[in-house]
Amino acid sequence: MLSLDPLGPKWDCPLGSKVLEDEEGPWGGDSGLPPPDDFPGSWRLDVGLDCKGSPEGAEARAWTTYYYSLLQSCLQQAGLPETQDRSQVPRTGCPGAEVTLCILGSPSTFWSVLLEGGVQSPGNMLLCLSPAWLTKVPAPGRPGEAALLVSKAVSFHPGGLTFLDDFVPPRRATYFLAGLGPRPGLGQEAAELARDLTCPTGASAELARLLEDRLLTRQLLARRGGVAVPATLAFTYKPPALLRGGEASPGLRLVELSGKEGQETLVKEEVGAFLRSAVLGDALQVAVKLSGWRWRGQQALRLHPRAEVGAVADTVLASLEKLEEEESVSVEAVCPPARLPFPGNAPAGPALAVRICAVVCRTQGDRPLLSKVVCAAGRGDRPLRHQNSLPRTLEEAAEAALAAVLALEAGLSAQQRGGRLAGTDFLGVDFALTVAGGALIPVALELNSGLCLEACGALEGLWAAPRSRSATEEAAAAAPLVETMLRRSARCLMEGKHLLVVGAGGVSKKFVWEAARDYGLKLHLVESDPNHFASQLVQTFIHFDVTEHQRDEENAQLLAELVRARGLQLDGCFSYWDDCLVLTALLCQELGLPCSPPAAMRLAKQKSRTQLHLLRCQGPPWPAPSLYAVPCCPLESEADVERAVHQVPLPGVMKLEFGAGAVGVRLVEDASQCRQHFSKIAHDLQGEADHPGIGLGWGNSMLLMEFIEGTEHDVDLVLFGGRLLAAFVSDNGPTRLPGFTETAACMPTGLAPEQEAQLVQAAFRCCLGCGLLDGVFNVELKLTRTGPRLIEINPRMGGFYLRDWILELYGVDLLLAAAMVACGLRPALPTHPRASGHLVGVTGLVSQHLQVLSSTASQEALQALHERGLLRFNQFASLEEVRGPGEYEEPYCSVACAAPSLAEARLRLLGLCQGLGIDGPHYPVAHFLSHFK
Numbered sequence: 033m034l035s036l037d038p039l040g041p042k043w044d045c046p047l048g049s050k051v052l053e054d055e056e057g058p059w060g061g062d063s064g065l066p067p068p069d070d071f072p073g074s075w076r077l078d079v080g081l082d083c084k085g086s087p088e089g090a091e092a093r094a095w096t097t098y099y100y101s102l103l104q105s106c107l108q109q110a111g112l113p114e115t116q117d118r119s120q121v122p123r124t125g126c127p128g129a130e131v132t133l134c135i136l137g138s139p140s141t142f143w144s145v146l147l148e149g150g151v152q153s154p155g156n157m158l159l160c161l162s163p164a165w166l167t168k169v170p171a172p173g174r175p176g177e178a179a180l181l182v183s184k185a186v187s188f189h190p191g192g193l194t195f196l197d198d199f200v201p202p203r204r205a206t207y208f209l210a211g212l213g214p215r216p217g218l219g220q221e222a223a224e225l226a227r228d229l230t231c232p233t234g235a236s237a238e239l240a241r242l243l244e245d246r247l248l249t250r251q252l253l254a255r256r257g258g259v260a261v262p263a264t265l266a267f268t269y270k271p272p273a274l275l276r277g278g279e280a281s282p283g284l285r286l287v288e289l290s291g292k293e294g295q296e297t298l299v300k301e302e303v304g305a306f307l308r309s310a311v312l313g314d315a316l317q318v319a320v321k322l323s324g325w326r327w328r329g330q331q332a333l334r335l336h337p338r339a340e341v342g343a344v345a346d347t348v349l350a351s352l353e354k355l356e357e358e359e360s361v362s363v364e365a366v367c368p369p370a371r372l373p374f375p376g377n378a379p380a381g382p383a384l385a386v387r388i389c390a391v392v393c394r395t396q397g398d399r400p401l402l403s404k405v406v407c408a409a410g411r412g413d414r415p416l417r418h419q420n421s422l423p424r425t426l427e428e429a430a431e432a433a434l435a436a437v438l439a440l441e442a443g444l445s446a447q448q449r450g451g452r453l454a455g456t457d458f459l460g461v462d463f464a465l466t467v468a469g470g471a472l473i474p475v476a477l478e479l480n481s482g483l484c485l486e487a488c489g490a491l492e493g494l495w496a497a498p499r500s501r502s503a504t505e506e507a508a509a510a511a512p513l514v515e516t517m518l519r520r521s522a523r524c525l526m527e528g529k530h531l532l533v534v535g536a537g538g539v540s541k542k543f544v545w546e547a548a549r550d551y552g553l554k555l556h557l558v559e560s561d562p563n564h565f566a567s568q569l570v571q572t573f574i575h576f577d578v579t580e581h582q583r584d585e586e587n588a589q590l591l592a593e594l595v596r597a598r599g600l601q602l603d604g605c606f607s608y609w610d611d612c613l614v615l616t617a618l619l620c621q622e623l624g625l626p627c628s629p630p631a632a633m634r635l636a637k638q639k640s641r642t643q644l645h646l647l648r649c650q651g652p653p654w655p656a657p658s659l660y661a662v663p664c665c666p667l668e669s670e671a672d673v674e675r676a677v678h679q680v681p682l683p684g685v686m687k688l689e690f691g692a693g694a695v696g697v698r699l700v701e702d703a704s705q706c707r708q709h710f711s712k713i714a715h716d717l718q719g720e721a722d723h724p725g726i727g728l729g730w731g732n733s734m735l736l737m738e739f740i741e742g743t744e745h746d747v748d749l750v751l752f753g754g755r756l757l758a759a760f761v762s763d764n765g766p767t768r769l770p771g772f773t774e775t776a777a778c779m780p781t782g783l784a785p786e787q788e789a790q791l792v793q794a795a796f797r798c799c800l801g802c803g804l805l806d807g808v809f810n811v812e813l814k815l816t817r818t819g820p821r822l823i824e825i826n827p828r829m830g831g832f833y834l835r836d837w838i839l840e841l842y843g844v845d846l847l848l849a850a851a852m853v854a855c856g857l858r859p860a861l862p863t864h865p866r867a868s869g870h871l872v873g874v875t876g877l878v879s880q881h882l883q884v885l886s887s888t889a890s891q892e893a894l895q896a897l898h899e900r901g902l903l904r905f906n907q908f909a910s911l912e913e914v915r916g917p918g919e920y921e922e923p924y925c926s927v928a929c930a931a932p933s934l935a936e937a938r939l940r941l942l943g944l945c946q947g948l949g950i951d952g953p954h955y956p957v958a959h960f961l962s963h964f965k
Contacts, residue, residue, distance in 0.1 A: 745761055746830060
């Protein structure tokens with residue numbers, strides 16, 4: 033037999049039916065008071081639970097004390113220390129400039145979320161035990177909306193440490209999640225607090241009413257999600273609009289009643305036809321239930337043998353008298369339990385009842401992700417419920433349920449959702465495991481917002497104790513939810529911010545303008561090209577020549593005057609375009625906006641200065657940046673070349689000092705090749721007009737550096753205040769020597785964790801060594817037998833496909849992180865982002881692929897495959913922009929495949945490249961992918 037609902041007060045029923053019920057509901061009956069505080073253990077209760085200026089009545093105070101004791105019990109059973117009371121010394125902060133994830137509800141329900149939030153965003157995950165700890169205030173410029181302020185809360189930190197804190201001034205919530213429902217305690221007040229907020233909310237009373245309407249959700253799952261649900265006959269009285277009309281769902285029949293009396297003939301006919309129909313399959317019993325928001329968590333159900341048509345009809349008729357508008361009485365199949373085979377002639381035991389709880393979370397791009405599945409097993413002759421069984425892990429998919437819910441929400445108005453930013457960010461799906469046609473089938477019973485999450489938290493609580501610490505390597509059920517909370521908080525903090533962007537970039541940066549619109553950013557652009565397509569996509573366009581880098585200091589002053597003259601009230605200023613990084617730092621300095629120092633930007637921009645400076649950084653702490661630097665010599669004349677070949681071990685690498693895209697980078701074996709390559713670059717690449725966008729506006733001086741053997745890797749970093757907030761490591765394939773144009777890449781790295789950590793630390797320490805303390809940076813390194821070695825630092829967001837891949841795999845947007853840093857805000861990032869899969873890609877070159885890029889692998893064909901989810905296509909330039917001599921070309925595009933494993937992604941990509949014609953004798957994709965094993 034399947035898991036049944038939490039049962040409540042006694043229900044009158046006809047003789048002969050079987051009533052399943054508990055003595056009282058989960059909240060101790062209808063008194064309005066919490067259950068007796070009989071938690072095992074001891075802890076201090078003389079703590080500051082009162083909130084100044086918001087006194088509580090006796091009943092409300094009883095609930096606050098109850099939840100505080102429940103929290104201490106959860107901590108104690110998990111082997112974690114008691115909450116420390118710091119409320120006597122209020123915490124100060126930066127209201128409106130910091131992430132504040134606020135939860136109002138039962139600690140046990142949100143246990144997994146609270147602990148995970150303390151890890152991913154220390155000190156920013158706040159649990160409010162009383163609505164009195166929160167205040168709604170009108171939001172300026174947002175009629176009808178309110179900001180939510182937190183005056184008191186329990187803050188969560190790594191290691192399960194918790195503190196009872198007061199906040200003066202109050203913290204402004206950037207995300208709110210509340211336990212909702214018509215029960216004593218927090219429910220109704222929480223619903224009002226969650227309505228029409230300026231910050232994102234993960235639930236609302238309006239959405240909860242929809243999602244916990246069993247009839248509506250079953251219809252939704254069957255129609256839109258293709259999820260199996262129990263065969264159900266429902267009699268509805270004045271049903272909600274969402275239940276009316278539409279296509280019929282298999283096994284789900286809705287009978288709309290015109291009244292509650294005089295329905296005997298209709299009910300008997302419908303019940304008789306339903307119980308005799310084939311849709312019930314092998315079910316031997318049916319359950320009669322009342323359905324509707326009013327009956328949530330307070331109902332009993334009646335079980336009847338399927339053959340007792342008259343008794344079932346009588347129960348339905350008796351139940352109709354209790355209906356109000358938008359409520360229903362349902363008759364549904366009790367799915368047959370599974371019977372396990374026994375070896376030999378051993379007698380079979382009772383059937384096995386299995387209840388499956390799946391937690392599904394909304395992730396980047398509003399995609400559902402199964403977070404965790406637990407199951408409870410018991411005897412088939414006894415009802416199996418959430419809180420009287422032990423959970424165990426089980427693999428099962430439930431994304432279709434959340435996908436159907438999100439599709440429903442997309443068609444609702446803000447009022448129907450409970451607010452402009454209200455949405456369902458996680459969902460519990462209850463399944464029953466039954467047998468149909470000789471196969472085990474999961475059947476969706478209902479959706480819930482807290483019980484499944486609490487079940488997963490109970491399972492994780494078994495792992496939290498120190499003796500079971502090794503098991504915590506498995507991701508918490510709430511991990512994707514907390515990441516979504518942080519992601520939506522970042523949007524909340526940045527919505528409406530005014531940023532000045534210096535340098536628009538080309539085709540490869542077109543995502544900037546789309547993302548800015550999505551995030552609600554107000555962009556103002558400084559750009560040399562008066563006809564740039566982005567000039568029509570921004571709030572303000574300032575036409576200004578940003579290519580004269582010898583005049584950057586003067587230009588920064590002129591631009592600052594233009595900004596002031598136009599009355600722009602900027603929150604930040606940044607650039608992702610190589611040529612404009614130093615100018616941007618100088619402009620920020622002029623305007624008093626956050627940015628890394630101009631001296632640090634200059635140091636990182638010039639490749640030889642970077643290496644030579646780091647070679648001198650030999651002091652503590654160890655390991656010093658000098659360990660990662662590579663010997664090199666700057667080259668401005670032929671005499672410099674003659675000197676360099678005697679100072680730098682050969683073979684070496686020659687490259688442009690301020691170059692980008694590996695243009696002009698070449699392996700040189702001896703002094704003769706050094707002279708030849710220097711002369712060729714001096715002749716071919718003299719200024720910006722010879723090859724726009726690769727840094728020739730800074731000049732065409734070069735450097736010679738030692739060639740380092742090893743595998744090449746990119747590390748993309750997010751730094752704030754000199755602290756490392758996030759790092760993403762990708763692997764590059766072997767290049768087509770003597771050139772160094774990128775050929776292939778994979779993410780996440782296939783390296784061992786220790787090697788990955790070495791690369792991250794090397795990149796981080798090199799940035800700090802150059803004075804880069806705030807921003808998003810891309811660091812190229814090689815991993816040798818003796819450790820990481822620096823190739824170069826790009827003091828801006830990683831180019832090509834990197835932003836897209838990181839967003840796809842980790843749900844972290846480097847563009848948004850860079851914008852937050854530019855506004856002086858700490859980016860809202862998870863401490864330990866987890867990749868959702870693997871991506872492996874190859875670059876397309878016009879010199880090698882012109883024919884296929886004009887036929888089988890045209891832009892239109894690749895984009896169509898991208899939209900079908902068969903590959904990821906990132907275009908870096910138009911075909912016209914990259915036509916030219918092959919020795920100086922930049923990649924045209926990247927084509928990648930995703931898969932759950934690196935090996936599978938690699939095989940998919942290889943097959944795709946062979947089919948499209950990208951692979952060939954002169955462009956051996958298998959060789960380029962050979963490092964990714």
